[in-house]
Structures are given as C-alpha cells and as structure tokens.
Amino acid sequence: MSEALLNRLKTLFPKDRLLHNEAQVLPYESDGLTAFRSKPLAVVLPETQEEIIETVKLCYQYDVPFVARGSGTSLSGGSMPIADGVVIALNRMNRILHYDAAERIAVVEPGVINLYVSKKAVVDGLYYAPDPSSGPVCTIGGNVAFNSGGAHCLKYGMTSNHVLGLKVVLPDGEVAELGGESLEMVGPDLTGMFCGSEGLFGIALEVSLRLLPKPEVFKTILAAYHSLADAGQAVADVVASGLLPGAMEIMDRLAMDAAEAAVKAGYPAAAQGLLIVELEGPVEEVEAEFPKLMKVIEASGTYEVRVAKNEAERMKIWKGRKGAFSAVGRLSPDYVVQDGVVPRTKLGEALREIERLSKNYGLRVANVFHAGDGNLHPLILYNGKVEGEFERAEELAGDILKLCVDLGGAVTGEHGIGVEKLAYLPYMYSDDDMDLMRYLRKSVDDKEIANRGKMLPSNKAPALTMHGAHPLEKQGIAYRE
Amino acid sequence: MTNYQDQLATLRESIKTNSTLKVKGGGTKTALSAAANLDLGGLSGVLEYDPQEYTLTALAGTPLKEIESLLLEHGQYMPFDPVLVDAGSTLGGAIASGLSGPGRYRYGGIRDFLLGIQFFAGTSKLHKGGAKVIKNASGFDLPKLMVGSLGRFGVLTEATLKVFPKPEVFTTMQLEVGSLGGALELVKKLATSSFELSCLDFSSEGKLFLRFGGLKEASQARLKRIQDFLGLESEVVTDAADNAFWQGAREFAFVPEGFDLVKIPLTLSKINALEPQLDTSYLRRYSVGGNVLYLALPQDANKIGLSSLLQEHKLSGLALTGSWASPYLGKPLDEVFAKRLLAVLDKDEKLN
Incomplete structure (x- = not known):
C-alpha cells in the first residue's frame, strides 16, 4: 500500500520535493516536543494548492495517514509525523495572496511566517495581533491548526479571533470555503470550529486574517517582588483597578535565572517574582493610564519598578520573557513545558500547589506565565540520563494539568493537546463529550487519516495512564532518543 | 438549582419526543423565531460572575438586559455590544443569531467573547464545549460552532462570556x-x-x-x-x-414600523457596486467600519429580488424581522463541512 502511494507521489512531485530516504526525512521526525520521534514514509513539499489537494486525495485513496507541517514548532507534538504516514510540509506555500490595508485584511497561504504578516502590514500602521513566542519562525497554518495564543490574549483573544475565513481541504480531498473577508458573517462560525482542530479536520489552504491598527505607544513596566505570591496579587490589583493592559506576564526566580543566562535581560537580581505589565494605545490614553497603573503597582509591595524608557529597553524586557523556554535549556539538560489554564483568581493557589508538587517529586519547576489570562507555563527540569527522571517529570506535568482542571480551568491554553496531553483531555471533558468529539472527527474524516493519533485518545482505556511509556510508545509508533 | 435540573430534564424530554425543534429566546428576531416550538425564555439566571475573572456564566434564556445591568454594577460590559437588548433579546438568542453591535469594531464580535457552552445535541445528550476561562485550546471549539448557527447544531442551555471593564x-x-x-x-x-x-x-x-x-x-x-x-x-x-x-x-431605531430588517455582511470594496442597485425605498445603515449593512425594506418589498441581487454580488444576508420563506438570502452557505458536523449533532434532522 505504502509503496503504491509512494509511486503515485513520484508522479506528482519532482525528486527534490518528495523526500523519502532515511537521511532526507530525518529532520522531519520530530517537532518542538523533542522527546518524541517518529519516522514518516515520505515528506512532500507542495508549492500549489492543487498539489496539497492531490496529496490528500492520494492519502485517502491508499488509506495512509498524513500530517501537515509548517515550521515544526509545536510544543505538544502536533506536527510530529505519524509512523509510515506522509508529512505535507507547507513551507513553500508562503505567499501573501491578497493584502488590503483599508479593509484591514491579509489573505495568506498556510506556510507564511506569523511575524511576516505584521512586517508586511507595518507600513500601513497595521499588525497581526496573535504573537506566540515562536512568532519569528512559526507559520500561520500551524497557528490556525492549534489556535495559537501569545501574551495578549486577555485583550485580543487567540488565533481564531483573528481568522475571518478559510479555504480548507477536508481529509478526503473535498474543498470547503468557510467564513469570508468581512468581520461579520451569516451562518455558523465554521471558521472558528476549524481553528484549533489540530489538523484533524484537514488542511487550511488559504487563511483570511484580520489586521489591527498598531498601538500608537507602549508603556512597559517591570516590577520586582520578594515573593511570587505578591506578584500574583499585583495582577489582581491591576484588574480590580479597571485598567485593561495589553499584557501581564509573571516569571519566577528560576525562569529569570534562565533568561539571564541566555539573553542577559538584566532582571532584578533579588526578585523572587517578576511582573511585566504593558499598557498600549493612543498616546493620550496611555499617558492617563500610566499614573493609575503606577499607583496600583507601588501599593502592591514591589521593591523595584523599572519603566522602559525607549523601544530598546522594552524589547530587552520582552526578549527575556519570550526566550525563557529555550533559555531553561541552560539550567537543565532536559525540560518539559506545560500549558494549563486556571481562573485568574486561582493563580496563587495553583502556584503554591505547583511548588509543593515540585518538592514532592524532587524536580525543579520554573514558572513563566501569562498572568492576565491565567495561562501557566511551568517548565519542569529533569535529566533524561538519570533513570526514571523523565517519567517523574511527565507524572508531575500530569499532576499539574489535573490541578488546573480541578481549579476550574483547562489542560491547554495555547500549545494544544497533540500527542503530549492525549491522556489528559478526558480529565477535562466527560465520556459523552469525548465521544462526541470522536464522532465529529469520524464524520469529517471517516478513515481517520488526518493527523491520526493526535488530540483524541483512540479509546478510553489509556486515559490518565501517562506513567512510564507514552501511549504511542506502547503502541510502537513513536520512540524516544 | 433543583429547579434548573428539573428544567434540563424537561428540555431533554422535549428534544427526545419532538420530531422537529425550533428554539425561541426573547422572540426579538421574528424572522428567526417564527413557528418556534421550544421556548427557552424560562431558562434564565446568572450562574457565576466574579468581576475579577472577567467571565460570566448564565443560562441561555437570560435576558441580556439583566446581564448588562449586573455587569454595569461592577463597571464592566460586553464589548461585542449586543443588539436588541432593550427589546428583550436573550444570551442564547444572541449566540444563535450571531449578532453583535457597532461596538464590535474595537475588540470583536460575540464569537470572540464566547468561551464556553453547555448544550443538548440532537441526540438529547447534554454536552459541554470550551471552558470557563479566558484562554483555552483544549479539544474542538464547539462554542464557536454555535455562533450564528440558528440552533442547528444544538440547544444551548448555558454560556460563559468574556467581559471587560467598561471605559470611563x-x-x-x-x-x-x-x-x-x-x-x-x-x-x-x-x-x-x-x-x-x-x-x-x-x-x-x-x-x-x-x-x-x-x-x-x-x-x-x-x-x-x-x-x-x-x-x-x-x-x-x-x-x-x-x-x-x-x-x-x-435597537435598530432607524427601522420604521412596517419595515423588515436584514443583515448583510460585506466589505468596503463591495459597497460602491451594491449601493446603486438597492431599491430607493430601502433604508440603509452601514456599521462596523463598513463590514455590515443593515437594510430595512418595506414588508411588501420584492424579497426574492433582494436575494437574487445579493447573490449577484456574492453576498449573503440574514433576515432578522418580518416574514420570509427562509431567513438566508443571497449566496447559499457552503455546507460541505457543516453537513459532516450535522450528521453527528443532528443525525435525526430535528433541529431547526
């Protein structure tokens, strides 16, 4: 079957755009979730929509699973290949098809880099709001599939809130047009339903993005606290004041150490909790908001406040924050990052519990999080060479996700379920809800070939048993380094 | 909440026993609620609201007016700017009709502020979608699917909204x-x-x-x-x-007695071509920076003609008030994806 598909793909793609020998496919075996690898049958590099559609049709015909891949930055293993399946790498589908500043719209191909959209729009004073930390490399197609977030979700929402329309190919090759180019619509919000479906509903061929006017000015402050809890309380105080900052971010000492080691962010050396708050908007508005913010912050027990005096200082503050994940690599040979969400008022409780779990497991946990929207990013540090430490780290990660759900939150705010959190989605939803999602998937994709093995655990049994080998490892379709 | 549980049980029974179901909330959009046989107006009340969270959960039949007043007591509001609030529109009706007001220009429409739902599928099973937190990417985004769906994918019972502090x-x-x-x-x-x-x-x-x-x-x-x-x-x-x-x-105050209201999403570039072809008796109001046209036409106007005109311009419309053969006008919806979802959520084809 696979051989027959490969032969058909050879007629569709020239040699340099169909990779199938071991050395060629090796770079595609993993994504941002580096602990797992899986070997695909082939990688194709389409340059047109027709090539994508034809590939999907062939996969359907030969019953071979496929995954679309952008830059492979998924932190949940969303773009990891399906063993012996096809990787449809969309990096060459990187054209902006239509751009209209007056309409505030950009229609792009899925392989366009997130940050490139804002670069294109900047001359007209516009930008594309969703800003995942991987923005300089990740693609819009991946953002759509995983409904990516970023630091500004409280105020501006996630990717789906900025996608107006989609042209998609469904898993059997049928093409559908969802939404349009207007901010308003008639009919169900199918665009929104497609966003965040983790590739299970097919592949986006064209994406209509809403652009926003770039905020006129930013005012970014950094406040240092002697405890993480005080930083958390300051967020509650800002919210209570009626201000609506563009972003509110918190880092703990360990995360600051990592940022220091990596980018010399110059964060206050004695701080146990660091709060970044950014106001943005028309100049007069921000000038009026700033003293109100300072009053709240100064009354919040901070021992040092810094205000970014210029764009360079602002970027330095953000560089440390945005680079914190990769920077943690300097403190520990390995780490896993989690992505649970808690109601904002439960942040303090969640952090205390994470600290307790960290001590119990004997593993260090660095905390970086989007405090404005309650999205935690605990980074669990471990050494993969020490027997059993990876398993302990995963178990701790699982406990944190369950904690988030128990506090009324969600298992993922922006990274998605992928393969990484397969065991935990059922902790958040009932059996009936999980079945409904499975039925919907099956109705859209009767052969279950689109990103098979992601988001939805294949049956109920493996749920909540992430101890030891991953469900995919047990099934022999993924392996670790 | 016993009362609520009883109401859910009754609702489940209605879904089980009726062969067709058309839901009504406040009945403010007569073109959408005509011949409704399931009134959700009684399923009313705010369930959870903590101003510190910027989230509010209420039953589907809760009047938006009640939500608006409660939020205002705490200096907050619904930035998607719900319409027909004074007329008696409900939370569920706002979601199902997918309507947002002029204020959606700044932060987005109801689709952008709906975080979580509870609903009955056509199977009469009660489901949850989304979550009650500001940010969530866990599982399929069923709340979005309900926006503008006119109740075709399920009967809403609860919804959680994101809310914001109201500008001074x-x-x-x-x-x-x-x-x-x-x-x-x-x-x-x-x-x-x-x-x-x-x-x-x-x-x-x-x-x-x-x-x-x-x-x-x-x-x-x-x-x-x-x-x-x-x-x-x-x-x-x-x-x-x-x-x-x-x-x-x-509240669409520009619509006189004896006129019917239609919503037409569009873009700026379409306006110049469409405008001269609209009958002079039609009243127009462009909103949301030219992303939507609200059109009021005399009740005896040529409604089929309007639908054809919209189709020529590759536009769709939704009739909100008055009597219409179908509320959908103009370019037909692309049902390719929707049909596959309906096959699960409404396999017996009983919802709207």
Whole structure:
C-alpha cells in the first residue's frame, strides 16, 4: 500500500520535493516536543494548492495517514509525523495572496511566517495581533491548526479571533470555503470550529486574517517582588483597578535565572517574582493610564519598578520573557513545558500547589506565565540520563494539568493537546463529550487519516495512564532518543 | 438549582419526543423565531460572575438586559455590544443569531467573547464545549460552532462570556460628509489610523458616526486629534446623549414600523457596486467600519429580488424581522463541512 502511494507521489512531485530516504526525512521526525520521534514514509513539499489537494486525495485513496507541517514548532507534538504516514510540509506555500490595508485584511497561504504578516502590514500602521513566542519562525497554518495564543490574549483573544475565513481541504480531498473577508458573517462560525482542530479536520489552504491598527505607544513596566505570591496579587490589583493592559506576564526566580543566562535581560537580581505589565494605545490614553497603573503597582509591595524608557529597553524586557523556554535549556539538560489554564483568581493557589508538587517529586519547576489570562507555563527540569527522571517529570506535568482542571480551568491554553496531553483531555471533558468529539472527527474524516493519533485518545482505556511509556510508545509508533 | 435540573430534564424530554425543534429566546428576531416550538425564555439566571475573572456564566434564556445591568454594577460590559437588548433579546438568542453591535469594531464580535457552552445535541445528550476561562485550546471549539448557527447544531442551555471593564467615558462625533463616496474615503483613512475607535458607522447619505472610549482626562485631547485628522466640522456628544445615540443603533431605531430588517455582511470594496442597485425605498445603515449593512425594506418589498441581487454580488444576508420563506438570502452557505458536523449533532434532522 505504502509503496503504491509512494509511486503515485513520484508522479506528482519532482525528486527534490518528495523526500523519502532515511537521511532526507530525518529532520522531519520530530517537532518542538523533542522527546518524541517518529519516522514518516515520505515528506512532500507542495508549492500549489492543487498539489496539497492531490496529496490528500492520494492519502485517502491508499488509506495512509498524513500530517501537515509548517515550521515544526509545536510544543505538544502536533506536527510530529505519524509512523509510515506522509508529512505535507507547507513551507513553500508562503505567499501573501491578497493584502488590503483599508479593509484591514491579509489573505495568506498556510506556510507564511506569523511575524511576516505584521512586517508586511507595518507600513500601513497595521499588525497581526496573535504573537506566540515562536512568532519569528512559526507559520500561520500551524497557528490556525492549534489556535495559537501569545501574551495578549486577555485583550485580543487567540488565533481564531483573528481568522475571518478559510479555504480548507477536508481529509478526503473535498474543498470547503468557510467564513469570508468581512468581520461579520451569516451562518455558523465554521471558521472558528476549524481553528484549533489540530489538523484533524484537514488542511487550511488559504487563511483570511484580520489586521489591527498598531498601538500608537507602549508603556512597559517591570516590577520586582520578594515573593511570587505578591506578584500574583499585583495582577489582581491591576484588574480590580479597571485598567485593561495589553499584557501581564509573571516569571519566577528560576525562569529569570534562565533568561539571564541566555539573553542577559538584566532582571532584578533579588526578585523572587517578576511582573511585566504593558499598557498600549493612543498616546493620550496611555499617558492617563500610566499614573493609575503606577499607583496600583507601588501599593502592591514591589521593591523595584523599572519603566522602559525607549523601544530598546522594552524589547530587552520582552526578549527575556519570550526566550525563557529555550533559555531553561541552560539550567537543565532536559525540560518539559506545560500549558494549563486556571481562573485568574486561582493563580496563587495553583502556584503554591505547583511548588509543593515540585518538592514532592524532587524536580525543579520554573514558572513563566501569562498572568492576565491565567495561562501557566511551568517548565519542569529533569535529566533524561538519570533513570526514571523523565517519567517523574511527565507524572508531575500530569499532576499539574489535573490541578488546573480541578481549579476550574483547562489542560491547554495555547500549545494544544497533540500527542503530549492525549491522556489528559478526558480529565477535562466527560465520556459523552469525548465521544462526541470522536464522532465529529469520524464524520469529517471517516478513515481517520488526518493527523491520526493526535488530540483524541483512540479509546478510553489509556486515559490518565501517562506513567512510564507514552501511549504511542506502547503502541510502537513513536520512540524516544 | 433543583429547579434548573428539573428544567434540563424537561428540555431533554422535549428534544427526545419532538420530531422537529425550533428554539425561541426573547422572540426579538421574528424572522428567526417564527413557528418556534421550544421556548427557552424560562431558562434564565446568572450562574457565576466574579468581576475579577472577567467571565460570566448564565443560562441561555437570560435576558441580556439583566446581564448588562449586573455587569454595569461592577463597571464592566460586553464589548461585542449586543443588539436588541432593550427589546428583550436573550444570551442564547444572541449566540444563535450571531449578532453583535457597532461596538464590535474595537475588540470583536460575540464569537470572540464566547468561551464556553453547555448544550443538548440532537441526540438529547447534554454536552459541554470550551471552558470557563479566558484562554483555552483544549479539544474542538464547539462554542464557536454555535455562533450564528440558528440552533442547528444544538440547544444551548448555558454560556460563559468574556467581559471587560467598561471605559470611563465614551465620546461620539457625528460628521456630515455629504456623500457615500466621501464617507467611504474617510472610513478607509480611519482604518489605518491608531485612534482605536469603538464604533465607526455611516449612512448612505454620507453621515459618519465615530465613537471612542477611555479615561475622562484623555478624552478631550483624543477628540481634538481625531478632529484635526479628519479636518471636518463635527457635532460632539458625550454621556447621556452618546449613550442614547448608540442605544438607538443597537435597537435598530432607524427601522420604521412596517419595515423588515436584514443583515448583510460585506466589505468596503463591495459597497460602491451594491449601493446603486438597492431599491430607493430601502433604508440603509452601514456599521462596523463598513463590514455590515443593515437594510430595512418595506414588508411588501420584492424579497426574492433582494436575494437574487445579493447573490449577484456574492453576498449573503440574514433576515432578522418580518416574514420570509427562509431567513438566508443571497449566496447559499457552503455546507460541505457543516453537513459532516450535522450528521453527528443532528443525525435525526430535528433541529431547526
């Protein structure tokens, strides 16, 4: 079957755009979730929509699973290949098809880099709001599939809130047009339903993005606290004041150490909790908001406040924050990052519990999080060479996700379920809800070939048993380094 | 909450036993609720609201007026700017009809503020979708699917909204540009400006309505800068007059007795071509920076003709009030994806 598909793909793609020998496919075996690898049958590099559609049709015909891949930055293993399946790498589908500043719209191909959209729009004073930390490399197609977030979700929402329309190919090759180019619509919000479906509903061929006017000015402050809890309380105080900052971010000492080691962010050396708050908007508005913010912050027990005096200082503050994940690599040979969400008022409780779990497991946990929207990013540090430490780290990660759900939150705010959190989605939803999602998937994709093995655990049994080998490892379709 | 549980049980029974189900909330959009056989008006009440969370959960039949008043007590509001609130529109009705007001120009529509839902599928099973937190990417985004669906995918019982602190003051400027073309030019100019307008509406006669919100001490300076940018005389209103003006817009006060209302999503580039072909008896109001046209037409107007005209322009419309063969006008919806979802959520084809 696979051989027959490969032969058909050879007629569709020239040699340099169909990779199938071991050395060629090796770079595609993993994504941002580096602990797992899986070997695909082939990688194709389409340059047109027709090539994508034809590939999907062939996969359907030969019953071979496929995954679309952008830059492979998924932190949940969303773009990891399906063993012996096809990787449809969309990096060459990187054209902006239509751009209209007056309409505030950009229609792009899925392989366009997130940050490139804002670069294109900047001359007209516009930008594309969703800003995942991987923005300089990740693609819009991946953002759509995983409904990516970023630091500004409280105020501006996630990717789906900025996608107006989609042209998609469904898993059997049928093409559908969802939404349009207007901010308003008639009919169900199918665009929104497609966003965040983790590739299970097919592949986006064209994406209509809403652009926003770039905020006129930013005012970014950094406040240092002697405890993480005080930083958390300051967020509650800002919210209570009626201000609506563009972003509110918190880092703990360990995360600051990592940022220091990596980018010399110059964060206050004695701080146990660091709060970044950014106001943005028309100049007069921000000038009026700033003293109100300072009053709240100064009354919040901070021992040092810094205000970014210029764009360079602002970027330095953000560089440390945005680079914190990769920077943690300097403190520990390995780490896993989690992505649970808690109601904002439960942040303090969640952090205390994470600290307790960290001590119990004997593993260090660095905390970086989007405090404005309650999205935690605990980074669990471990050494993969020490027997059993990876398993302990995963178990701790699982406990944190369950904690988030128990506090009324969600298992993922922006990274998605992928393969990484397969065991935990059922902790958040009932059996009936999980079945409904499975039925919907099956109705859209009767052969279950689109990103098979992601988001939805294949049956109920493996749920909540992430101890030891991953469900995919047990099934022999993924392996670790 | 026993009462609520009883209501859910009754509702489940209705879904099980009826072969067709059409849900009604406040009944404010007569074109959508005509011949409804399931009234959700009794399923009413706010379940959870903590102003610190910026989230609110209420039963589907809760009047938006009640939600609006509760939020206002805590200085908060629904930024998607719900319509027909005074007329009695409910939370579930706002979601199912997918309607947002002029204020959605700044932060987004109801689709952007709906976080979580509870609903009965056509199978009569009760499901949850999304979550009650600001940010969530766990599983399929079923809340979005319900927006604008007219109840085709399920019967909503609860919904969680994201809410925001309400700006301290709003300021509205009214300009006479003199022609639609002139108004469109200004709208285009404003689209790339950084004034952060809350609303940007205009009429086909070339009247422009701008609104911005924020702190009181900043409003005069912001106003002056926008006036300088536009270079035109403008009438400025704040406080009660500002509020009354936009309340009128949200309640569609421009629609006279004997006229039916239609919503037509579009883009600026479509307006010039469509406008001259609309019957002169049709009243028009462009909202959300030219992303939607609300059209009021006499009850005896040629409704089939309007539908054909929209189709020619590759536009779709939704009838909101009056009597229509189908509320969908113009270009038919692409049902390819929807049909596959309906096969699960409404396999017995009983919902709307």
